[in-house]
Amino acid sequence: MGSSRSSLSLVPDGQQLLQETGFSAAHLLRLHERFRFLDKHGRGHLRSEDLEAELSLNPIGDRIVGAFFQPGQEAVDFPSFVRVLAHFRPMEKNRTCAAVQPERANSRNRKLKFAFQLYDRDRDGKISRTELLQVLREMLGLQVTEEQLQSIAERGIQEADLDRDDAICFDEFRKSLEKVNIDQKMSVRFLE
Amino acid sequence: MATRGRSGFGRSLPEQGLLLLAILVLLDGTVMTLEAEVSSETDTHEGKNNITKKLFPVLGIKYEEVSIPFEISLWVLLASLMKLGFHLIPRLSNVVPESCLLITVGLLVGGILKLTRDEVPPVLSDQIFFLCLLPPIILDAGYFLPIRPFVENIGTILMFAVVGTLWNAFFVGGLIYAVCQLAQDNYSKINLSDIGILPCLLFGSIISAVDPVAVLAVFEEIHINELLHILVFGESLLNDAVTVVLYHLFEEFMDSGSMSAVDAMLGLISFLIVALGGVLVGAFYGILAAFTSRFTSRTRVIEPLFVFLYSYMAYLSAEVFHLSGIMSLIACGAVMRPYVEANISHKSHTTIKYFLKMWSSVSETLIFIFLGVATVEGEHQWDWIFITATLILCLVARVIGVVGLTFIINHFRIVKLTTKDQFIIAYGGLRGAIAFSLGFILHSDHKKIFLTAIITVIFFTVFVQGMTIKPLVELLAVKKKQETKRSINEEIHTRFLDHLLTGIEDVCGHYGHHHWKNKLNRFNKRYVKKMLIAGDRYREPQLIAFYHKLEMKQAIQMVESGGGSKLNSSFPSTVSMQNLQPKVQSPTSAQPAERALPQLTKGREEEIRQILRTNLQKTRQRLQSYNRHTLVVDPDEEGFDNLILKKRRMMEMDYKLKKMTNYLSVPRPQGSPTMSRARMASDSQAYVKPGAKGVPTIQIDLASPQSPESVRLLNEVRQDQGLTMSLPSSSSRAYKTGGKDDSRDQKLLRCLSDPGPSADEDEDDDEDEPIPT
Numbered sequence: 025m026g027s028s029r030s031s032l033s034l035v036p037d038g039q040q041l042l043q044e045t046g047f048s049a050a051h052l053l054r055l056h057e058r059f060r061f062l063d064k065h066g067r068g069h070l071r072s073e074d075l076e077a078e079l080s081l082n083p084i085g086d087r088i089v090g091a092f093f094q095p096g097q098e099a100v101d102f103p104s105f106v107r108v109l110a111h112f113r114p115m116e117k118n119r120t121c122a123a124v125q126p127e128r129a130n131s132r133n134r135k136l137k138f139a140f141q142l143y144d145r146d147r148d149g150k151i152s153r154t155e156l157l158q159v160l161r162e163m164l165g166l167q168v169t170e171e172q173l174q175s176i177a178e179r180g181i182q183e184a185d186l187d188r189d190d191a192i193c194f195d196e197f198r199k200s201l202e203k204v205n206i207d208q209k210m211s212v213r214f215l216e
Numbered sequence: 217m218a219t220r221g222r223s224g225f226g227r228s229l230p231e232q233g234l235l236l237l238a239i240l241v242l243l244d245g246t247v248m249t250l251e252a253e254v255s256s257e258t259d260t261h262e263g264k265n266n267i268t269k270k271l272f273p274v275l276g277i278k279y280e281e282v283s284i285p286f287e288i289s290l291w292v293l294l295a296s297l298m299k300l301g302f303h304l305i306p307r308l309s310n311v312v313p314e315s316c317l318l319i320t321v322g323l324l325v326g327g328i329l330k331l332t333r334d335e336v337p338p339v340l341s342d343q344i345f346f347l348c349l350l351p352p353i354i355l356d357a358g359y360f361l362p363i364r365p366f367v368e369n370i371g372t373i374l375m376f377a378v379v380g381t382l383w384n385a386f387f388v389g390g391l392i393y394a395v396c397q398l399a400q401d402n403y404s405k406i407n408l409s410d411i412g413i414l415p416c417l418l419f420g421s422i423i424s425a426v427d428p429v430a431v432l433a434v435f436e437e438i439h440i441n442e443l444l445h446i447l448v449f450g451e452s453l454l455n456d457a458v459t460v461v462l463y464h465l466f467e468e469f470m471d472s473g474s475m476s477a478v479d480a481m482l483g484l485i486s487f488l489i490v491a492l493g494g495v496l497v498g499a500f501y502g503i504l505a506a507f508t509s510r511f512t513s514r515t516r517v518i519e520p521l522f523v524f525l526y527s528y529m530a531y532l533s534a535e536v537f538h539l540s541g542i543m544s545l546i547a548c549g550a551v552m553r554p555y556v557e558a559n560i561s562h563k564s565h566t567t568i569k570y571f572l573k574m575w576s577s578v579s580e581t582l583i584f585i586f587l588g589v590a591t592v593e594g595e596h597q598w599d600w601i602f603i604t605a606t607l608i609l610c611l612v613a614r615v616i617g618v619v620g621l622t623f624i625i626n627h628f629r630i631v632k633l634t635t636k637d638q639f640i641i642a643y644g645g646l647r648g649a650i651a652f653s654l655g656f657i658l659h660s661d662h663k664k665i666f667l668t669a670i671i672t673v674i675f676f677t678v679f680v681q682g683m684t685i686k687p688l689v690e691l692l693a694v695k696k697k698q699e700t701k702r703s704i705n706e707e708i709h710t711r712f713l714d715h716l717l718t719g720i721e722d723v724c725g726h727y728g729h730h731h732w733k734n735k736l737n738r739f740n741k742r743y744v745k746k747m748l749i750a751g752d753r754y755r756e757p758q759l760i761a762f763y764h765k766l767e768m769k770q771a772i773q774m775v776e777s778g779g780g781s782k783l784n785s786s787f788p789s790t791v792s793m794q795n796l797q798p799k800v801q802s803p804t805s806a807q808p809a810e811r812a813l814p815q816l817t818k819g820r821e822e823e824i825r826q827i828l829r830t831n832l833q834k835t836r837q838r839l840q841s842y843n844r845h846t847l848v849v850d851p852d853e854e855g856f857d858n859l860i861l862k863k864r865r866m867m868e869m870d871y872k873l874k875k876m877t878n879y880l881s882v883p884r885p886q887g888s889p890t891m892s893r894a895r896m897a898s899d900s901q902a903y904v905k906p907g908a909k910g911v912p913t914i915q916i917d918l919a920s921p922q923s924p925e926s927v928r929l930l931n932e933v934r935q936d937q938g939l940t941m942s943l944p945s946s947s948s949r950a951y952k953t954g955g956k957d958d959s960r961d962q963k964l965l966r967c968l969s970d971p972g973p974s975a976d977e978d979e980d981d982d983e984d985e986p987i988p989t
Contacts (some may be wrong), residue, residue, distance in 0.1 A: 078722045086789045088719040111722055141496040145272050168760055176763050184705045209713045211630055212721055212728060
């Protein structure tokens, strides 16, 4: 542990991040290396271009990039980087600590919240029809017509919107995904 | 329990069922006996007639010409009637799984045949089994294999199939050899220590394989959750390769009497060839089938035949080269399915589905009956030590194997396997007819005792484990299969999460699961789909296809629920797609010009109209005669609520759409030839209200077309009192918000809302889903 602890000191806020996110020291170091790799100009923080280079082919790439940045910020430092990725750790099985500790980053709720925020770009707490439409347009792109997208978006809202306010709030979002195994769908094994 | 008054004989239905069964068994036995006698009679007649001039035979019996097809048909008929009979007796089929009952029937029939004829036809010869009975079952399993859970768990499945089976084979084989050597001679009739190590290993390899037929038969009835089902079932399918290799390996070296390390290495290489070769052969035929189906748009009638033929060829080709036929068949079915389904018509799809189900069901029934018959027929040698040792070793090996492997596998899995899961996996390791057939074709000195032991193990697993697994599942409260359908939201969000995960993996620089899946999808979309899917459909993304399916179902649902409402939400999408003048350049609209309109091909549009039309025509009869097999509306109030809400939403959306006249560049209803064809074709049962602008509407006439007053439209009531019917207004607004509460109609509708046997619907959704890309 000695060697890793000394290299851990190179990582800003290393100890605190360990506790907060639940990553192991080895993982944290690996992520730090990756961070430095992405940070091509050695600035110590990442800008959106650095991330976009990796996500160019991804239909929702710009949303994912946007999720790393706090609103208004243009740079993301290592702790924020790690905190975002902490959402994708596989969930642990021990339920005894759940009540004691504050909710971990990789709990089901937090994962869903993260996904929800990707949809809800204007951060008003609801996914409106236009936002859903935008997502569909990005995913399906040029392959479908506008009318089809509208119909799908309409149907999606109809199905999920229980309080009939024409938008999907977080609870409705969560309810519509209750049968999906979020742990499997939103975890990257690499980060265990 | 049926009422006493119904049947004229005063007997209740279950008793009738039992009587039917008994009669059938006797009948079959007597026919077989009769056949033997008749054939001998005709021979003697021939001899006599050579001498005298014979009179013209007015009536004659020529049985031997049709004897083989006749016998086959009789067996199949017996099997089907048995199946029918069991389902008439609900209590019995709840307690005892079908496979047990069928084996019992087989034993009975075999017993009768033995008594009457002193010999039993060798019905479970390996030819019949491997070439005729097994392929339909495996094809059915492979074609409808749920790809996503299978691929997600492929690592686990392979571990269980390969390592687990190897472990089982060597454990059982080795220890039974040890037992044989240690057994004292005065307890057994035969000299157990004569059995060499290689025959023991051969025996072990035969008996260690989990059997897909038995697993299917038993697991089908317990409705366990998808993960466990796919684990055990996938294992039973994939261990065929291991079994084939081990069997051939040990059989080869049994003659030479010894095995060296080089042979073991060759065995390993052979395994890889067998497995991969089988898969490649299957994939090759699958691609051929997909390619062929691209051109079948004019000969829809023989489309199902291609699917069956190519699959069977894949199986036979693999068997020629001693590759794994089962894996080939699975690969063929799984590879061809997404492409074929995109190409063939709806009817062909239904035909394929039902033919496969029918054949596999009959095959399964026959296999179990024949197993019973063959048990009676075979020569047995009972040895307490050997057989009990085998049984115990099999069970122990399975448990240790599963526990050990799970321990290793859980390190690599995100969703770990719990103890309960492990128990079910271990308990679900049933042996079946494959083991029997392999034992049957053995050329060993100790064939009899091996065969007896195999049959005992099979019987034990099928009877004891098969019967008790259901109560155990209940007792342990294992998660059951989720019955509900996927919503469009789930589909959208799942795909969104897929993209998200791929992105995160890219950010982390990790070439994980999602990365490769994404690459495969992209390859698939760019090259493969273009080649194998006819027309423009290859461009249609998964989500759209799913959405179409949902809309179609909803349209049918609405019509069946007595819906006289505008089929609105389905039509904007379908109508806009049958845009006859393609949108070339619309500089005024905001849409980008390069968006090519995927034209709804005539075939698809025809199908949608067909479905709606046939349902329209049937609606009249349905309302008058309550038929519980055809209705799909939810019984609970919430379901109705949703339906009403949906309809209201669609109405509102329609109002909005009507305002935006330049939104849809849809030709007016009168001008659209397809729409007017739809109108004409449905004759008097549908007419379009003239003067409706924008979205064309179809209003459905449910009653007889005699008078305009009898035209009824379904209406909604604001207070959500349920669906009611009311007379139409003469104004252009086709709806009234208040309706007269016709209590009789309401009661009828509530009656109609019984969903009836829902197994069909569930099957539809689970299996119709093509590969999620």
